[in-house]
Amino acid sequence: MKYVVTGGAGFIGSHLVDALVDQKHEVHVIDNFSTGKKENCNTNAIYHNYDISDTAKNKNFIKIMEGADSIFHCAALARVQPSINNPVKYEMNNTIGTMNMLKGASDAKVRRFIYSASSAVYGSTTILPSFEHHLPNPSSPYGSQKYYGEICCKMFSKVYNLETVSLRYFNVYGERQDLGGAYATVIGIFIKQCLNDTPMTINGDGSQRRDFTYVGDVVKANILSAQSDKVGDGESINIGSGKNISIKNLANFIGNDIIYRDPVNEPFANLADVTKAKKLLDWEPIVELTDWIVDYKSKIGLN
Numbered sequence: 001m002k003y004v005v006t007g008g009a010g011f012i013g014s015h016l017v018d019a020l021v022d023q024k025h026e027v028h029v030i031d032n033f034s035t036g037k038k039e040n041c042n043t044n045a046i047y048h049n050y051d052i053s054d055t056a057k058n059k060n061f062i063k064i065m066e067g068a069d070s071i072f073h074c075a076a077l078a079r080v081q082p083s084i085n086n087p088v089k090y091e092m093n094n095t096i097g098t099m100n101m102l103k104g105a106s107d108a109k110v111r112r113f114i115y116s117a118s119s120a121v122y123g124s125t126t127i128l129p130s131f132e133h134h135l136p137n138p139s140s141p142y143g144s145q146k147y148y149g150e151i152c153c154k155m156f157s158k159v160y161n162l163e164t165v166s167l168r169y170f171n172v173y174g175e176r177q178d179l180g181g182a183y184a185t186v187i188g189i190f191i192k193q194c195l196n197d198t199p200m201t202i203n204g205d206g207s208q209r210r211d212f213t214y215v216g217d218v219v220k221a222n223i224l225s226a227q228s229d230k231v232g233d234g235e236s237i238n239i240g241s242g243k244n245i246s247i248k249n250l251a252n253f254i255g256n257d258i259i260y261r262d263p264v265n266e267p268f269a270n271l272a273d274v275t276k277a278k279k280l281l282d283w284e285p286i287v288e289l290t291d292w293i294v295d296y297k298s299k300i301g302l303n
């Protein structure tokens with residue numbers, strides 16, 4: 001089968017590419033390497049270096065997508081805090097980019113479009129766990145853009161007959177996550193700080209809680225989304241572990257010294273209800289965060 005993965009040189013996309021290649025599929029990647037890395041590339045996949053928001057390249061996109069069963073749309077500028085500093089750049093990239101990929105998939109007569117959505121659509125909610133029917137209330141440009149992408153997917157299912165499904169990932173971690181720079185997430189930052197033998201920095205008092213999801217579980221959810229006959233109508237589905245942990249406890253589990261900084265504007269907690277994913281995709285999270293940390297620390301020689 002032929003598949004296209006946008007953002008396939010990034011953290012999540014590259015794991016998905018590897019899984020599809022392992023299953024002997026023909027895999028095409030569209031990526032402009034803005035945050036993607038050459039070292040994430042799989043020698044058995046075919047890479048097309050384009051910006052997904054470049055509307056002048058629509059014919060090229062259609063050509064790449066023709067004959068594909070499904071598109072996995074992972075490409076985005078993918079972090080909350082940098083989107084607050086640069087909302088217009090993020091808007092062009094994430095919303096125009098998604099619209100462009102939907103249009104390309106529809107013109108190329110692709111069967112299904114699987115969209116990497118985000119728990120950021122829930123924003124600062126106090127009603128937890130989050131169910132998919134809860135009212136989205138994004139609290140960042142990134143969260144709003146991710147939500148608009150879901151609306152566009154649903155609309156394409158209705159108006160253009162393109163099967164779509166939106167997967168709302170909760171704080172993904174795993175091998176190849178960024179360990180430093182503006183795009184690193186909290187687990188990566190803590191690990192890097194421990195490797196450098198510096199204290200782990202916590203914004204605020206560390207009582208904020210996050211639901212962390214292993215990248216391999218996210219990959220499985222994507223593949224099941226392409227196969228399931230119960231989705232395709234623009235459904236939004238939570239992909240989380242269904243448990244959360246405070247950032248302070250996470251830090252204590254990873255390393256030793258902690259320093260506290262001023263709080264940033266961020267949701268106090270997130271937590272997924274994953275009943276819908278179980279029902280529609282027959283998916284459930286397998287990997288435990290603490291098991292993975294123990295394993296990973298030992299692999300990279302961090303004690």
Ligand SMILES: NC(=O)c1ccc[n+]([C@@H]2O[C@H](COP(=O)([O-])OP(=O)(O)OC[C@H]3O[C@@H](n4cnc5c(N)ncnc54)[C@H](O)[C@@H]3O)[C@@H](O)[C@H]2O)c1
Pocket residue numbers: 006007008009010011012013030031032033034035036037050051052053073074075076077078079093097116117118119146168169170171172173183185
């Ligand atoms: N990592 C998480 O915790 C998380 C949580 C929720 C949702 N998501 C979503 O999952 C997807 C993948 O996230 P990730 O963590 O792997 O991020 P990432 O930055 O590692 O990967 C994104 C990839 O998209 C590419 N890209 C970005 N803009 C592009 C453009 N205009 N044209 C072509 N390629 C472009 C980048 O080069 C990169 O390879 C994103 O859509 C993100 O919003 C991630």
